[in-house]
Amino acid sequence: MIAIAGGGPNGLMLACELALAGERPVVLERLTERSQEPKANGMVGQVVRLLHQRGLLRRLGGGDVPFRAPGFFFGMLPLDLSGLEDNPLTILPVPQRRLEQVLEERALELGVEIRRGHEVAGLTQHDRGVDVEVTGPQGKYALNAEFLVGADGGRSTVRKLAGIDFPGVSTEKGVNRAAHVTLPGLVDGQLEVPGFGRIPPGVHTRTEHGVFLHIELEPGKPLVVTIEWDAVDDGPMTLDDLRQSVRRVLGADVPIGPPAGDGPHLLRRLSGGNSRIAEKYRSGRVFLIGDAAHVHSANGGPGLNLGLQEAANLGWKLAAHRQGWAPEDLLDTYETERRPAAERVVMHTQAQSALAGPGPEVTALREFFAELMTKVDVAGHIALTMAGSDIRYRTGTDHPLAGRFLPDIGEIGGLRDARPVLLDFARNTALKDIADGWRDRVDVVELAWDERLADVVLVRPDGYVAWAGDGVLSGLREELAAWFGRPRTLTAVS
Ligand SMILES: Cc1cc2nc3c(=O)[nH]c(=O)nc-3n(C[C@H](O)[C@H](O)[C@H](O)COP(=O)(O)OP(=O)(O)OC[C@H]3O[C@@H](n4cnc5c(N)ncnc54)[C@H](O)[C@@H]3O)c2cc1C
Known part of the structure; x- marks a missing residue:
């Protein structure tokens, strides 16, 4: 049996992949109910095509074919993709809680056992498997698994218990505030700010004090985001805190009211950030996927593109190994294939943070970068990078398709x-x-x-x-x- 620590999106996706490959994994999730915490607003890149291949695109409200974004942003600069002949940047706007719901339903349909309220607290590896120490509603018990996969998020207990280091950088800089609100100043989607001017939706307004953005990712739920370079992060996050932050960034007051309609409503303040990749993705019979294996800033929303593809990469290989038909080195290819993808994400998210930072030099850099981004081949290169299509796995042939994700030709049986x-x-x-x-x-x-x-x-x-x-x-x-x-x-x- 394969045990998965963590029933977030990546643990649930892995459970589905293993079940499709004929396994009966057990998911151990410490929360007693699915989290309603607002996190990802959607998925960006190849993962959308993967979900399409699995027949999940429609269930997630993504229609019959992956949607190619006509425009996106990089380093908070608008990225025009309309001139690309073969635009690789597919996107699927869906709240993470909905994704988790769909994956959980799918896992249950496929016969996966999900144990909620069960927390992984210890592990011991031996020749034949891993003894997992679990704290459940009835107390502690031991679970004997052949493999344990840590899909337990950025603070991964499994990673720590397996003695896997998490090198990288952390910064205290920058305070990010985000909240669902009502905006009385909206006129046809444009925000009228007295003393500042009109601010279009979805466009990052950068001033010498920070960044302001308003956008409606879910219908009827305007979202306001600010980023401040030198702001103090203390006291509870409130709408008033957001109003003051907007005033500091724009130098003008924006009327902001409490959110309307059904929740959950976002009201969040985050400080600093981390860019880290696990020293290794495997230690004996323990593997890491998703945020347990890497963390980075959310610039461009690359997290689920990485994590869900890791689940798909590892799932069939683990099943093949357990079923006895895997070639000798197959399991090792999980890390050799997926680590470069995480390294590319850490690189481009850090580059984007640098491009969005404060100071006149950065303003000049942004101006120059914006010029470059008008070139179709530059836009294409950025789109490939953001889609996660910039890496090629090693195969035995040099055919242009080999080692690449299959071009989208619709759902295929099998x-x-x-x-x-x-x-x-x-x-x-x-x-x-x-x-x-x-x-x-x-x-x-x-x-x-x-x-x-x-x-x-x-x-x-x-x-x-x-x-x-x-x-x-x-x-x-x-x-x-x-x-x-x-x-x-x-x-x-x-
Ligand atoms: C504000 C914000 C915005 C984001 N926006 C985007 C976006 O737009 N697009 C995108 O692709 N990504 C986005 N991300 C990133 C995305 O949310 C993460 O990459 C994703 O949640 C990682 O999934 P995971 O399953 O690896 O980990 P998690 O979602 O952290 O899930 C881990 C699970 O493990 C459980 N767990 C933890 N410890 C244990 C234990 N010891 N035993 C048992 N269970 C345990 C937890 O309860 C949790 O359910 C965003 C993240 C944030 C914070």
Whole structure:
């Protein structure tokens, strides 16, 4: 059995992935009820395509195809993506609590056991597994798992118990306030601020004292955000605290009223920030995913893009290992593939923080950066980075698709169930013979020639292309074996 510490989005996603791969994981979650704390407002990047592959896009209110953002922002500067031929920046605006609800429902449908009110308090590793010490509603008990995955957030107990260091930087600088409010000064979405002027929605207004933003991410729930470089963080966060912060940033008063309609309503103040990546993602039979493995600023919303893809990367590999068909080094590829993605996120979120900072030099840098961002190829590069599509996994072929996330060609049977698939666009006669050896593990899906990406494409359960080729299928057998183990041996019939 595989135990997962933490039933946040990443722990729940991993549970779904393992269940799809035939496992019955147990999720240990210390909260007795799902958290209503407002966190992510949505997902950005490749993760949206992954959720589409799993058939979850519609359930999350994302429609039938991933939405490509015509514009976004980088370092609080507007990023125009309308000129890109193949815009990679898919987005799905959905509150994190809704995502967690959908993932929990899906996990339960798939037979996952979720133990709420159960906190991981200790662990001991041995040859055959991990003895997990759990504090539950009836007291302490031990759970014997073959593997334990820490999906227990930035302050991860599992990471600490496994003795995994968390190097990086923390800063005390900057106070961020955010609240759902009513804004009497809104006229057709624009905010009229007497003594300052009109402020359009979704545009970061940077002054020498900080940043102001108003935006309506959920219909009927205007959100006001301020960031101050030198502000003091004390006393309880109140609407009045926000009003004073707005006055300091804009040098003008903005009428702000309490939020209307149904909650939960956001009223939050955060100070400083952390950029850290776990020294390793694995210690023996213990793995880390999500915020337990890395933390960074929320610039551009990259957290769930990282974490949910880690769940998809680790899920099928752990299941393959437990079921005995994993190639020897398969589990090690979890870290070699996913760590570079986290490093890129830490790099670009820190770069964005620097671009949004105070001072006349930064103002000049922003002006110059804004010029660069009008270039289509620069916008494309930033979009690829924000989408998490700037990394390429190592495979045995140099076909342009190999090592990349599968281009969006709609929901595909097989991938919906997190199974590896061979996409056959060309009805290649040799393919059936080759695929036969892996028929128990790999599905063959025939697709129309006019949707052709290559003659044959081998896609891993996490949506990444392991092999693609045209004409001869040389190398396919080796790549199947490299990811999905030895072909089954056919029993001789005498
Ligand atoms: C203000 C804010 C805005 C954000 N905006 C975005 C955004 O727009 N887009 C985006 O992609 N990301 C965003 N993020 C980041 C995103 O919220 C996180 O990346 C995400 O919550 C990480 O999920 P997780 O499952 O790894 O950890 P968590 O969500 O922290 O879940 C961990 C779970 O583990 C449980 N737990 C902890 N310790 C134990 C234990 N010992 N035993 C059992 N259970 C335990 C906790 O109760 C919790 O339920 C934002 C974050 C914040 C704070």
